[in-house]
Amino acid sequence: MPNVGDPAPDFSLVANDGQTYSLSQFRGKNHVVLVFYPGDDTPTCTAQLCDYRDGWEDFRQLDAVILGVSTNDLxxxxxxxxxxxxxxxxxxxxxxQLCKAYGVLMLGGLLPVANRAVFIIDKQGIIRYRHVEMLPIFKRSRTELLAALRQIAA
Known part of the structure; x- marks a missing residue:
């Protein structure tokens, strides 16, 4: 698992909107909030991503983009x-592959799932914040992530 201060593993993946996103496309432009979550439309994941949705303008004002990742399909x-x-x-x-590169793939149960984790990657591609949940029922609030982004931007 990459640590704070390490270069973030690059990727190029297709998203729900049909576009391909790579970490390198944001270099020099935006901070990236890379959010790994266990599953689409599950209670804790929904609450977490809706919290980030509700603070979307605050993230944008800090030159941040959010990219969600789970093991679910398109x-x-x-x-x-x-x-x-x-x-x-x-x-x-x-x-x-991305879950493996960031060390967040859990192999318990019937299918592998992403552990709940957040990485904030700065405009130079360096990991500046990392939090991996010990229990998947917990989540990082947008307030905490926005505070971390403000500190990174300072």
């Missing part, structure tokens, strides 16, 4: 994003 991402009007993309991670 069909599930599209339904989830449309149902809750998420203004940020949900990336499909075929083969769970």
């Amino acid at each position: 069909t599930a991402h599209k339904k989830f994003a449309e149902k809750y009007s998420f203004p940020f993309p949900l990336l499909e991670d075929p083969g769970n």
